Every structure is written in structure tokens, then in C-alpha cells.
Amino acid sequence: MIDPRLVREAPDLIRASQRARGLDESTVDAVVEADERRRATIARYDALRNEQKSLGKGVATAAGEERASLLARTKALSTEVKTAEAEQVAAADRARELLLSVPNIVADGVPPGAEENYVVLEHVGAPRDFAAEGFVPLDHLALGGLHKAIDTERGAKVSGSRFYYLTGIGARLELALVNLAMAHAAEGGFTPMIPPALVKPRAMEGTGFLGQAAQDVYRVESDDLYLVGTSEVPLAAYHSDEILDVADLPLRYAAFSPCYRREAGSYGRDTHGIWRVHWFDKVEMFVFTRPEDAAAEHERLLEREKDFLGLLELPYRVIDTAAGDLGLSAARKYDIEAWIPSREGYGELTSTSNCTDFQARRLGTRMRTGDGTAAVATLNGTLCSMARFIVAVLENHQQSDGSVRVPAALQPYLGGLDVLKPERG
């Protein structure tokens, strides 16, 4: 939720943000109008309630005729107060509902417009020239078969399309990546966390996943719970309804959890292999900090992600996502896309968003400052999403004989293994 004060004090700022995202500016007018109505009903209710309270106190001491007439008046007031309260609540609900529908204010410098308007900030490393090396690279599914590491057929048999089993070295590879990622996070001052992957509606709502993104979320109807699509959800909600001491900020967490996504509306897209799946595991970073430090913290998260791809010796590019492609909560988002040989292009491996105080306001996460309280800023960033990193590692480090070179940083987590050799038979 954006700062309600903006509605009165800077509606043009909201309009500009809507425009950058390619959204309707007229919703701002509706929000302003609802806010005016809300305030008017509050004034009316307050006045009536004040009269009721002050007269009510007189009832206790009054006697005889005076008491009778007081009672008559207060009885009438009682009804009026109830009506006014109902109106006030309705107006407040309406105003809040509209306010909640407004996405976060786009940060300065974000490229405006739709998805394709992203800006490439930098390229790191160069894609391998397999032609020059004299062989045609295999895709990750072929490599996964060769190494008996990925089994999508049985995944489909047991759970349906877009499910898979990681087997043997595939499973070991995931565990190694998890441990490397967690170590890399701890080194950066992030507290390791293992959060619940099933959350209440409040947590889902507060993080902004029940709006446009609702169709992508698995819901467990029998218990009114949701399967999270990212541990950003349980991490963001971790400090909900809490007032944090500003001296404790920033709070940095790194969580390992499964992620579940319905992928509604992506039928037929990326159906090959485990690039786009309904479930994967992920190590995610999350930060609570002061709003004035959020932009700098965002750069830190990006650096940590870049370093991690560096450890895995993957060639990649960094993009500054266009306003129209930002989620509800994000003011700015950087994606890291690694070169994926089988796609003959770059594919998204990580994403880091600065949500400023947008999520925190919904979740009731505040900080105590010298003079009062204020919503904190929240940021999130992928450190390692297992399925896609496995794809990237297998494809980028494959050799002409089908073996796969293990990056030095990963070797200690695979018992010193430096090359994955195809299984025989």
C-alpha cells in the first residue's frame, strides 16, 4: 500500500507512476474522492460520538425528570451514532480497497513502459562459442538424462506436467547449490532461515500476491492456506505487526524453501525440461531497512547475486526492469539473466526488488524512530533458484564428451568432485 498521505499531498506523483507502468490514471481520481468521503464521515461520526459520551456521563448523576430527558436524547443519539459509524466504516473500507489497488510508486530512473523497454546495465563474462570448440551443446534435459540427474517423465507420471525428480548427481547438485548459497548469504551477514511454505491469507495479501498474481498461487481450500511461490512471503510476514528498533536495522535474512507456482497462462511456454516448473526450491534473501537506505541495500543485494553467479562461473547480463513489468509491490527491479546455450539467449536466473515501504505498510512492520514510528522498507532478491541454476550449470559447463565441469567454488560441496561424468548404460 502506498503512503495514504500521497493521495492528498502528491496525487500527481501517483499519476506519473501509473503512467510509467502503463496503467489507468483515472483510478487516482477515484482514490482521492474516496479519501475525501472517508474524512467527511469520520468528522460526522466523531462529533456524534463525542456528544453521546459527554451526555452519557451525565446520566449517571442525574435524577428524576432531568434523567428522563437525558435518556430520551441519548437513546436517539445511540441510533444516530450507529448509523454514522456504519457509514464511516463503509467509507473507510472503500477508500482502503481503492488504495490497496494502487501499485507501488515507480522509483526514479526506472525505464518507463512495457516489458520490452528494459535496459541492459551490463554484461559479465562471455557466452561460450561451441562452434569454435567443435561440438554442438546438449540441452539440460539431454545432459540430465546422460547423467541420470533429471527425470521429468516420472515427474509427470506421479505429479503431472512441469514436475520432475532430481536423482543421483542431480539431487546432490541441488544440495551443493543450497549449501553454497547459504554459505554465501551467511558471509554477507544474512541470517539463515527455514520458513513455513504454507501461509495464511494475511501473509499472502500483505506481500501483494493476491492481486494480479492470484491466479498463479496454489490455495489449500480445506484449511484456508496458501502454498508460497517464494519465501519472500513468510520472510516479509515474519515481522508483521511489529515495531522494530531502528538501531536493529538492517535485518538481513536468507531463507531456503520450496516454491510453488501454478504457471497459469503459460501453457505451452518453456515446456521442455525444468526451466519453468510448478515446484522448485530456492534460497532467497530478504532485508528490512530504513527507507532512506533501501536504494543502497538494493545495490548490495544485486552485488551478492552477481557474486554468486560469478562463483558458478556463469556468463550473464543485468537488466533494469521496465516499469510495466514491475510487480505490484516493487518500485524497482533488477534481473540477472544467464546465458543459456540451448535457448541461444539469456534467461532469468535471479531477480531483486526494492519494495520501499509498500509491503511493510500492508504488513504493519514499522520502526521506532526518534519521533514516532514509520513503515520500514523491504527488499528481496533471489540467491539461487535450484532448477534454473542446475540448467545453467549443466549447459554452460558441459564438455564435448557429455561430462560437466564443476566450478571450483562448488567442488567442496560435492566432496571434491571436479567433473561430472555421464552414467554408463
Place this chain on the structure above:
RNA sequence: GGUGGCGUGUCCGAGCGGCCGAAGGAGCACGCCUCGAAAGCGUGUGAGGGUGCAAGCUCUCCGUGGGUUCAAAUCCCACCGCCACCGCCA
């Protein structure tokens, strides 16, 4: 799943239906004292909204949602959560 108990401010802990946003204590902040500190003494110390240049005035919040009443932290109902014991499962 069953039975019983409990849910109050940062924490502990009081609270006859009106004078309770709420006693008392702890903690914290500031001041006094001290060479400095501790102790001691004094003062202050919840959040959110409306209105106002401001001082201020005012409304809401005592797990959540309903109800009774002129008036509810206080009475009634439902739900949620916590604790204990029993059952069940690991």
C-alpha cells in the same frame, strides 16, 4: 479430536458496567546527586485516525467479530490463539 484454564500497554501485572487509555511494578529516556558509575530521588514514557499554521481539541483500539445497554476492558455469543491434561499419530 476431548476437557479445563487463560488472552490488558515494551514486559510483568491490577482492573465494582459510567470518573479506565487503563492502578502498581519493571524496563527505557531525561534531570538531580557523583571524580565517574551503581544505588537513590524527580519527571516523562502506547498506537492509529480526524481537525488545526501551531498549541490544542477530538475519535478509535484491553485476542478477533457480533450482541445486550443511554453507556462495555468489565455482561452474553461465536471464532482464533496460548497453556495444561487425555486421546491419536510420529
